[in-house]
Amino acid sequence: MLAPALLRGSDTLEVKPNASQLIAALPEMNEPEVVLLLDSLMDCHSDTALRPLFAAIKLRVAELRSIKPEAVTGDFPAHHLYGSWDTRHLFAYPDSLYKADAQVLLSLGPFVAPVHGRITSGYGWRDSAMHRGIDIDLHRGDTVRAAFAGRVRFAARCGGYGNVVVVRHANGLETLYAHLWKISVKPGDELQAGAALGRGGSTGHSTGTHLHFELRFRGVAINPAWLLQLPELRLHESQVLLIRTREGFAVRPANCTHHTVQRGDSPYRIARRYGCTTAQLKSWNNWEKQPPLKAGQQVRIVAPGAQQQ
Ligand SMILES: [Zn+2]
Known part of the structure; x- marks a missing residue:
C-alpha cells in the first residue's frame, strides 16, 4: 500500500x-x-x-x-479508465471494460442536485424492465444542472431517452440527463458542478415531464441511491469504493461506517448492496446467528483495508 x-x-x-x-x-x-x-x-x-x-x-x-x-x-476526463472518447454513441463500452475492476476507489467532487423535485421512480425493476436511473419530477423548462464538474461527452436526441446529455467526470463516473426539452451544451463543453446543461421536459419515451438521471461507471449503471441520499439529493460520502459483483458494481463507503436498515432489508440484500458476503456482515457485527433486522437498526459495514475494531 x-x-x-x-x-x-x-x-x-x-x-x-x-x-x-x-x-x-x-x-x-x-x-x-x-x-x-x-x-x-x-x-x-x-x-x-x-x-x-x-x-x-x-x-x-x-x-x-x-x-x-x-x-x-487523449485529452479528456478519465482517459486512463476509458481510452476512448465517443461523442456519437450514448453507451460505447464493451462489457469487458469493467471486468478487470475488482475494486475502484472513487473520489466524489462537489455535488449539485441536477434539479430539485420529488423522486417519482427509483432504480430497479419496473414493469418487467430494468429502470437504470431515478426519475425526478420537474416542470417543463426547469433548468437541469450538471451534478459534478466534467466534460460533455454526448448531447443529442437518442431513442427512448429523448434529448439526452452525458457528462464524463474526472473520476470516471458518467452522469446522464434524459427527456430534456432543450439541450444547451455540446460535446466537449467543460462544465462546473451546477452548470446548466439544458431544460427539463418529456421528450422520448416518457409520460409527464421529469428528469431521468443515471450514474454510470464504464458503462455500468449504479443505483444513485447508493451514492446519494434520497430524496434530499445529497452525497452520502466523498469517497466510496466500487466493488464489482455479478450484477455490476456495489458501493461501499471508503471508511468503516454503518447501514441503516430499511423496511424489506435482509442480510442478503445488504450484502449485495455493499459487495460483501453475509458471513462478513455477521463477523463485522458480532452476530452469533443472523438476527431479525428491524427498520432503523444500524449494521456495521467495514471497508476493505479498514481497521477492524
Ligand atoms: Zn426514468
Whole structure:
C-alpha cells in the first residue's frame, strides 16, 4: 500500500504535490491508488513542473493495463479508465471494460442536485424492465444542472431517452440527463458542478415531464441511491469504493461506517448492496446467528483495508 500521507499531502491546496516522491512511489501503486492520485491532481494539469509526474503516471497506467504507453492518450476526463472518447454513441463500452475492476476507489467532487423535485421512480425493476436511473419530477423548462464538474461527452436526441446529455467526470463516473426539452451544451463543453446543461421536459419515451438521471461507471449503471441520499439529493460520502459483483458494481463507503436498515432489508440484500458476503456482515457485527433486522437498526459495514475494531 502506498503511504496515505503522500496522497493526503496533495489534498490540501497549500501543499504542493511532491513530484519526485510520488514518481518514486508509482511502481508500487495499484490501479485504484493511481486513480486516486490522478483525482487529487485534477487541478494541477497545467502545472509544467508536474509534467514528469504525469508522464510517469501514464507509463504506470500502461503497465497496469498491459497496453502500450502510446495507447494511454487523449485529452479528456478519465482517459486512463476509458481510452476512448465517443461523442456519437450514448453507451460505447464493451462489457469487458469493467471486468478487470475488482475494486475502484472513487473520489466524489462537489455535488449539485441536477434539479430539485420529488423522486417519482427509483432504480430497479419496473414493469418487467430494468429502470437504470431515478426519475425526478420537474416542470417543463426547469433548468437541469450538471451534478459534478466534467466534460460533455454526448448531447443529442437518442431513442427512448429523448434529448439526452452525458457528462464524463474526472473520476470516471458518467452522469446522464434524459427527456430534456432543450439541450444547451455540446460535446466537449467543460462544465462546473451546477452548470446548466439544458431544460427539463418529456421528450422520448416518457409520460409527464421529469428528469431521468443515471450514474454510470464504464458503462455500468449504479443505483444513485447508493451514492446519494434520497430524496434530499445529497452525497452520502466523498469517497466510496466500487466493488464489482455479478450484477455490476456495489458501493461501499471508503471508511468503516454503518447501514441503516430499511423496511424489506435482509442480510442478503445488504450484502449485495455493499459487495460483501453475509458471513462478513455477521463477523463485522458480532452476530452469533443472523438476527431479525428491524427498520432503523444500524449494521456495521467495514471497508476493505479498514481497521477492524
Ligand atoms: Zn426514468
